[in-house]
Amino acid sequence: MTDSLHIHRLQKNYGPLRALDDVTFSVAPGEIFGFVGSNGAGKSTTMRIILGVLAADSGEVRLGADLIDLERRRRIGYMPEERGLYPKMKVGPQLTYLARLHGMSAAAAETSARTWTERLGVAARFDDDVADLSLGNQQRVQLAAALVHDPDVLVLDEPFSGLDPVAVDVMSDVLKDKAAQGVPILFSSHQLDLVERLCDRVGIISAGSITAQGSVDELRTRDGQILEIVGPHPDSRWADGLPGVLAADYASDATRLRVHDDVDDQAILAAALAHGPVHRFAANPPSLTDLFRELV
Numbered sequence: 602m603t604d605s606l607h608i609h610r611l612q613k614n615y616g617p618l619r620a621l622d623d624v625t626f627s628v629a630p631g632e633i634f635g636f637v638g639s640n641g642a643g644k645s646t647t648m649r650i651i652l653g654v655l656a657a658d659s660g661e662v663r664l665g666a667d668l669i670d671l672e673r674r675r676r677i678g679y680m681p682e683e684r685g686l687y688p689k690m691k692v693g694p695q696l697t698y699l700a701r702l703h704g705m706s707a708a709a710a711e712t713s714a715r716t717w718t719e720r721l722g723v724a725a726r727f728d729d730d731v732a733d734l735s736l737g738n739q740q741r742v743q744l745a746a747a748l749v750h751d752p753d754v755l756v757l758d759e760p761f762s763g764l765d766p767v768a769v770d771v772m773s774d775v776l777k778d779k780a781a782q783g784v785p786i787l788f789s790s791h792q793l794d795l796v797e798r799l800c801d802r803v804g805i806i807s808a809g810s811i812t813a814q815g816s817v818d819e820l821r822t823r824d825g826q827i828l829e830i831v832g833p834h835p836d837s838r839w840a841d842g843l844p845g846v847l848a849a850d851y852a853s854d855a856t857r858l859r860v861h862d863d864v865d866d867q868a869i870l871a872a873a874l875a876h877g878p879v880h881r882f883a884a885n886p887p888s889l890t891d892l893f894r895e896l897v
Contacts, residue, residue, distance in 0.1 A: 603630045603753045604665030606651070606785045611660035613646055613809075620646050621657070622809045628754075628785040633776060635800035636789040637893060643809040644789040645682050648758050651787075652679050664754065675703050678752030682759050682789075684743050688732035692718065692742050695731065696749050703750035710749070717745040722771060736763050744772060748779075755779060757788035761795060773799055797889040805896050812896045821886040828858040828866065830873050831881035839876040843869060859887070 606628040613621040621643050628634040638644050649655040651662050653674050662669045669677075687695055693714050700710035718724045721741040726734055731742060740763055747755060755776070761769055776799065780786055790796050796803060797817050804814040813820055825847060833839045835851035845864030850857040858869065866884065873879050 603783050603785060604667075605629045606754055606787065607661070607663040607665075608647065608651065609661045609663065611647060611650060611662075612658045613643075613650065613655065614658055620809050621650075621660075624660070624806070624809070624811055626804045626811060626814055628787050630783045630785055631780050632801045633780050633786045633788070633799055635796035635803040636787055636806065637791070637793060637796055637803060637889075638789075638806035642806045644806060645758055647806075648679075648681075648756050648787070648789070651756055652677065675750075676753040678747035678750070678755045678757075680743055680747040680755075680757040680760050682762075684739060686731045686739065686743055686746065689730055691728055691730055692723065692734070693727040696742070696745055699746050700749040703752075705750055713749045713751065714745070717748050718742070720771075720775065721745050722768070737765055737768055740764055741768060741771075744775070748775070753784065755784055755786040755788070757786070759790060760788055761790055761792055769795065793888075793890045793893055803889065805893060807896060813892070817889060818886075820889065820892055822862070823892075825859055825861050825864075827885045827887050827891070828860055828869060829855050829881065829883045829885060830858070830869075830879060831855045832879035833873050833876035837876050839872060840869065843872055845869075855881070 608627065609625050611621045611624040624643065624647055636644050646655060650657045664673050667673065696714035696717065697710045700713050701707065705713065715727065718727055721744060723738050723741045726738060731739060734742065744760060747757065760772060764772065776786055800817065802814065802816050803820060805812050833856065835853060835856060838851060840846055840849045840856060840858055845861045846858050847861065848859040870879065870882055
């Protein structure tokens with residue numbers, strides 16, 4: 602079985618700027634870990650340190666009990682945010698070349714290149730220059746480049762960027778299949794609905810520090826729940842000061858209250874009814890997007 606990927610207390614400074622501050626998390630075999638944060642939060646820096654493209658000022662990256670060295674990094678499938686394909690090289694020969702750099706034989710490399718272009722829907726472009734492909738198809742080829750050498754670990758920086766819904770489904774299925782084979786998968790994305798749907802666990806990074814991590818359910822329930830009430834006019838600000846209410850958002854379509862888990866929801870309903878008829882009263886955990894807005 603593939604080892605877990607461990608990132609332990611990474612620090613990285615650029616002069617007075619601290620890009621990473623004690624970043625620690627792990628990705629277990631067969632786990633899909635979503636790494637989310639605003640632009641400049643430290644996601645790409647962390648991934649580049651995992652790959653050895655950057656050196657950390659302190660901290661460690663391990664596969665299982667062992668520090669990652671050059672030989673073990675060859676077993677990682679990496680998809681950079683800035684796409685790294687040769688634009689004037691044909692798709693198939695390029696993938697074959699990259700697979701051979703990872704130690705595959707010529708025959709095995711070409712077979713793998715054809716398998717992955719077929720799986721990712723770009724087999725018809727096997728003999729075309731990368732520059733002649735659409736951005737979405739270039740993205741598919743870039744993922745094939747991360748997969749072509751049958752890696753033990755996947756580290757993918759914004760793999761869904763620029764993809765249409767069909768391509769998102771194809772890529773999601775590939776990641777789920779690799780996870781089912783025991784591969785640890787770390788990927789970053791700004792598409793939080795996709796992260797929420799696809800990931801086993803999520804880490805949120807802000808200003809170089811991990812501000813929250815856990816399963817999606819753990820994160821969504823860590824700070825209470827959301828009550829959505831349709832009825833009372835928002836200008837009344839009817840929920841201000843009610844016991845157990847942590848925050849109130851008086852939108853035109855509904856009032857959304859963040860409340861403690863043990864709040865007396867019947868008391869809140871009674872307060873709403875005191876300001877007019879209530880057409881909807883529902884309790885929901887916050888979405889990952891709601892949590893992200895609060896933490897970042």
